[in-house]
Amino acid sequence: MGQASLVSDSSRHSIVEVSEFRKSYRKQLAVDGVNIAVRRGELYGLLGPDGAGKSSLMKAIAGVMTFDSGNIDVFGTRLNSEAASETIKDLIGFMPQGLGLNLYPDLSVEENINFFARLRLVDEQELLERKQRLLAMTRLEKFRQRPMKQLSGGMKQKLGLICTLIHQPKLLILDEPTTGVDPVSRRDFWTILATLLHEQQITALVTTAYMDEASRFHHVSLMYAGQILAEGKPDQICAMIPGTTLMVQTDEQAKAIQLLRQHFSQVQPDGKWIRLFVDDMDADTAIDRVRTLLSALKLEAVQKVDTELEDAFVGLLKRQALATVKDDAKVESADLNFAELIARNSDFVAIETCELTKDFGEFRAVDSVSLRVQEGKIFGLLGANGAGKTTVIKILTGIMPPTKGSGSIAGADIARLGPSIKQRIGYMSQQFSLYMDLTVIENIMLYAGIYGLRAKEARERCHWIGEMAGLSGDIRERTSNLPVGMRQRLALGCALVHRPRVLFLDEPTSGIDPVGRQHFWELLFELSRSEGVTILLTTHYMSEAEHCDHLGLMHAGKLVADASPEALKREVENEAGQLLEIAVSDADSAIQRLTEIGFKNSEMYGQHIHLMSKTPQQDAYRIREELNGLQVSSVRILDLSMDDVFVYKIRALERLADTGLKRMDR
Template sequence: MPVVSQGGAPGLVVEAKSLFKRYGASLAMDGIDLQVHPGEIYGLIGPDGAGKSSLLKSVAGVLAHDAGDLRVFGCLLDSERACEQVKDRIGLMPQGLGQNLYGDLSVEENIDYFGGLRLLTDEQLSSRKEALLRSTRLERFRDRPMKNLSGGMKQKLGLVCTLIHEPKLVILDEPTTGVDPVSRREFWSILARLLKEKGITALVSTAYMDEASRFHRVSLMHAGKILASGDPEQIKTMASGCIVSTVCQDTAQQVEAVRRLSAQFPQMEVLGQELRIFVDAADSVEATAHVQQCLQGLALSATEVLEPELEDVFIALLRQRKLSNGASDGAHPENTSAASNDSALHRHADNGPAIEAENLSRTFGEFKAVDQVSFSVPQGEIFGLLGANGAGKSTVIKMLTGILSQTDGKGRVAGADMRTAGRQIRERIGYMSQAFSLYLDLTVLENIRLYAGIYGLTRKQTAERIDWILDMAGLRPFGKALAASLPMGLRQRLALGCALIHRPQVLFLDEPTSGVDPLGRRAFWEVLFRLSREENVTILVTTHYMSEAEHCDHIALMYAGRVVADASPDQLKLNVAQEAGNLYELHVVQAAQAPQVVERLQGAGFGSAALFGARVHVLLPDPEQELPRVHAALQDLEIQKILPKRLSMEDVFVHIVTKLEAADAKARGEQA
């Protein structure tokens, strides 16, 4: 059905004017203005409580707004009857892995059920189902129960069920949260292809700032308002300033460098040995000089000026427009040290490796979840354990913490074998699980006191640690608030505080920031850095956010229960560059041609070509010889420029895992 207009701007799929929505005293939408054009992927990005989900539900016709005008396909949504008129042209995929699916039904049964709900004929359902199963590579799994699918496969099935009636507008609420990078990249590739083939428009929210590059236009949201709108490249120019990157390889000097920089620059982050500083209102020369002057006397290397990423711009806009009000909104806790005033008394000593895994294995019946995993983590290091859904990361953590016994091999933590470790060694370990860490029906203070009692802290120790946690997590204004009422970012920092209440020597964090917005994640990692560098706490962390992997000193990448790569982030990038080539980014003049660019490049033998909105990424082993081939393959398409780009940890992850998946597929005699 074509887009029709009954008022408002002609041809728009979505048009919102001065949209308001209030929940009690909270203003979820505060004068939202938005226009979504046919055929585009429009992204909504912002922290928890920004109003993204409320806006999506309003557009979907399942939530009534309080004031303002909202038109979808030209129809004014001012009543339930009006909403019903557009729902057959809308597909809604709610937030959460498989939330719109039924766990006990198979892949095919779920699709059939949604086809029936949409009153499709048998012929329509059969043809669309087979096409979508092929597009998402779910054909082999049509008989598998949904509850037994990986996170990425659940989301692909959710997308199939959302698209089965061929809607003209698909609404996706954080569709890739909790999904590994390979599955995320595949999800967006599938979505872009299907939207182009069917002429579908998409309105999407996401917690991953790096995904914004895949959207044609985006709106940055905060506290119910739209902070900025435009294509990602336009938005990157809206904050005045630039990024200065420098490397400080000495740990003690890095701590001093962070102390100095924090006093002068309100926006900076530590990525392993690299320091990234946003310098307000300065050109590259002035910014570099300012940073070098601040760090005078310290040993630095590889200082350079970088283009700000969208996350950098978002945070800078919040600061520069004075929309962030500190810890009260969960975005920025006070910039206090993770260590208390007497931190020197509690710095953990270096007594050999803090964590050791030696041929660690675990089987469940015939299934080998962990297969001879070995690695070693020195005291005070931030160690990242990465892998796709089902790779075995959580099982490794459960064995190292003594929650799960190993089938074979050894695991030692803080010098003790976890098979025989008693209560004393367990008191040296902090654990923040993926699924459960807090009692949501208790207040912030009640949760902290509960954990203090579990670890046997005295009344004096409890009072000291409560003060420390409230300051560290930016929770002082929320002591009497229920944990369930906190934004996800604050809730996770409370969970971290509870895991640290007994000052453990080793801290295990299993996907601690899944579902946390970009501001909350950055604040969370500031705390982890200080714990590692100032208190010498060893941290083992799993994550699906590849930007977070950059924070780690060392990384082990798992695949199918095995460790397949083990090195620092910089070394992993170097290894991939030597094996697969340097990364290049193609700027496509017309965004609609970007999918065709990918197809042309892949057809010309560049298998690594991947779509990122109006840009395309490709790895070139020999740029001097292969760039002419790239130009030849795209000679009739408009390419604005082709530039070299830094490899990211997502590029590393995708390259390694995709290569292993292809090898497995070949071994099974399948088409990779």
Template sequence: MSETAALAGSGLHKRFLVKETGQTVPAVTDVSLEIPAGTLTALVGPDGAGKTTLLRMMAGLMKADEGRLEVLGIDVAADPQAVQDRISYMPQRFGLYEDLSVQENLDLYADLHGVTQEARKERYRRLLHMTNLARFTSRPAGKLSGGMKQKLGLACTLVRSPELLLLDEPTVGVDPLSRVELWDIILQMIHDERLTVLVTTAYLDEAERCARVFVLHEGRLLTSGTPADIQAQANHLCFIAIPPADQPPRILQARLLDEVESIIDAVPQAGAVRFIRRADADKQRLDALLDGIEVFPAEARLEDGFMVLLRKWHDAEVETIAPADAEAEDTHRPATGIGDEIAIEVKDLVRTFGEFVAVDHVSFSVRRGEIFGLLGPNGAGKTTTFRVLCGLLPASSGFVHVAGVDLRHARAVARRNIGYVSQKFSLYGDLSVRENLEFFGSAYGLHGARLRDRIRTVVQQFDLGGRENSPSGQLPGGFKQRLAMAVGLLHQPDILFLDEPTSGTDPLKRRAFWRRITALSQVGTTIVITTHFMEEAEYCDRIVIQDAGKLLALGTPQEVRRQAGGEDSKLSMEQAFIGIVARARQREDATHVETAG
């Protein structure tokens, strides 16, 4: 370990025993890395790459089976407590005590870390100012929004001044505004205290902030370097294609993704499609695929280099784009696309909790076969709106029709025609994959040969083969998401509700997910989705942006970008989202000042 390194590992291995098979599975294989003191470093990679396992070994919570790991010059396997006394670690599910207030949580963690009363005063003042939680010190943690909980978790992690901070996906499940605020806090701590930070993240734009990036896949280190080094993998291979004006970009994207011999990756971007071609792609074949569509070269990004690396590693992994999903899912339905029929109609929807107005007179409609996005900051009311549409919450007032049924009178009837995938894994963890499918299938009214046929179809469609007898609670995160999708689509619903289904998943899995969603929409399934990945709004036909229970914007992604930045706006969807929400809050603050005056 060099004198300037805060952390160094060589030849690290970690294996886990799978109880149901008695076999060991490698989680980390021969990983070596070194992280200089006072730097910001990222660990990135697909689900199951070994990121969290590495972080837990660094924090002294788990021992490597082989190899040597030094943290702050200490052999962590020999003296984990000495390491833990000098570092702070924020896991994905930070242990806030939801019945305790913000202040009581801070006090509890200060007590656990032995922070003196004298040191607490200045530390609390600074942390509460940076996290903007000073006004909420008496509020129970359980009543904070998702973004505020993450900021409180970070404040509790930093209640003492560590020499090394380990962050495991700190921005998963939080909105773009909260992401910006969390990163402001992290960068300020690095600047003010020369803090060394190692972060795992599913957001590649976050990794671009880091001095060095380590790319992991299936427990192995693929490469490491500066963001520019990794980005260079995709230099001269990135392009922007402009689809016809009457065609959603996701249609062209799906066509490109299906051409695996020519295309590495494709994503909608600002009404166009950004794609990476293979270096050895046949030009004539590519020209025929694009069929006269206007194409421009584009600068490579870190995410582009990341995707090139993953394709090189696992070029045969056709599962990631599965073009056969539409056939596997709904062969009995004709390809219909968006129809004129209204699948969901909402007029003047209000939902209150006591005196708190969570949804404030919201109106919109969704057509059959449309992909409709509900966007908003944490606490904006979008999840409440979503739960009302699913029939999980009654409306306080207003008109809500879903699948031709008035939810005021027949929520149970409407639920037979909808599928639902929640943000948190909500299946039965003690039941196997097959037992969950059988249980929910029978609950949806499927029996006998029909149930067996549908289980066989979704197991194949979502690549769950070989896992049928595994307890679902022990599945990796990516498999849990696929099982939840399989259960939600088992009865072939007319409307599918998806609540942040890609939260925490890597770009590769997100491509696979949206390829399936595009296939479903093409056969007439209506999709309603909430997401904090603003790039995913580009897949939607129309989106709603809510904040403080009110509807701020409604329209196509291009219409929303224009609302944020004018006719010639080249804003990303994230920039448009932040601009629309920030302006609405400024107007609200100005109104309060005038009223108070």
């Protein structure tokens, strides 16, 4: 009905307008001259790594933080004083960063909701109705009486959303609502948010560190180092960098990478593939160019893929030379010796566990996990917070004994990890293991000392680490002065000081910007391919999972999948089919129609609709026919992402558990 007029209305009214916003903490400039405008009804995304300045901006817009200069107008009110900020608080709902941190752990789910509602003077009758509806929608109904501290990460996040929504704000400000939440809960979260925004005409401003969530927004701004790199619709941003993203597969991966690096700046190994970005060329020219360059090698495949926001982000940073120049140059100069890479096809098992189990009181954190990692491979352990990943690593490194089960590292039993075995293990914990007040070299020498290296050897390793991590020029710098990405490489270096053969990394890349993450992965590849180091790491970036040789998926302490990324994808494709993306102007009616004709799993994804199909070609055709009147602009078949695979796997498990329960009820 009023859809069209609403759209034109919204284009005129900005609900949030920020101009030349600046904020510094002591001497550190956090946000430097940012302008954004959020229009009514929009789902606006602010993307960027940790420390980009997102949170500062969000807090200032919510009127809960002072700032240095610039203007912020929210609902036409200029937030230039504490008193002025008070006037808009009725209209906004603000959820600060940190999973469940704005909730009260000792209050029950219902008490939390009541607290937020009564604080906002919501009418008791209305509270009852809204609570009912939101609890049902988030499937938290049966946990009403449970204290908040006993909820899972995903449930906390949903409760946080209910509490922020209970007074029906007109503007939602959510700071990293999906960080640290498992992919399934993340998907649920987006669906709920999309539904509510649509129904109640709410405007939402959301930040995220996950680049792959960008396509869910109507409008995004990419933030880096306190500035906005680019803004626009997600696909517009991807198109800002003219060029083509290619995937190349060859047996001689290392050689190919070396050759390609001489011509292109964005070349990365990606599992068996090489992902590269070719500037300013269309697909055909780019493919030809790559084929010519690699004519000496045997190519399995060269194909064009969609440029993703992460590619665009890195491209933008490189173009604007914003990525701290020294951060960049060093890694190039360290020049990874890909030429000397030896294709190791060792059958030697470096890590093996059998029925590993760990109980903490009543709680089973790790439940019969059996896995094998071959020497020189990168094994990725995926799963939500609390799935048991860190515990597995702690058991394998001998920090914690298992309750049941056994494991071995390089053939030695973990129950009897002697000093000689510990010499062969490197471990980098979730939190930074560096001493911030020491310099780079002091940190390295400290670790060298801990592992009992002789002075000469220590100096050699120091030199090697400096080269490897691209830190040679900053060796006397205080660690606290380094950018996060460099710190992370230094931490990796310290874990490698004693030349371990097996390396355990616990969430090594969380919170680091895409450029930093790329560098880090290049180092890992180098280590595994040329030095034959076996690496077991955990991550919750699904896009990183694709880089691993082998994946283990953990859910509630169990290892629920264990295969190569490609095998996992094929498996899900066989079971559930492929992903169809439908671009249509009237998405609501389209989803309704699709559900009617049997596509029960169709859901909103940004401005598009996603659904799974076993017969994608026929279904695409049929959907075009059925949605004829609704202006379908495209129906595309998409490759499954690791995220899709993860969500599918976990949902299948949950369904299994549900039917199991039902059977038990009977």
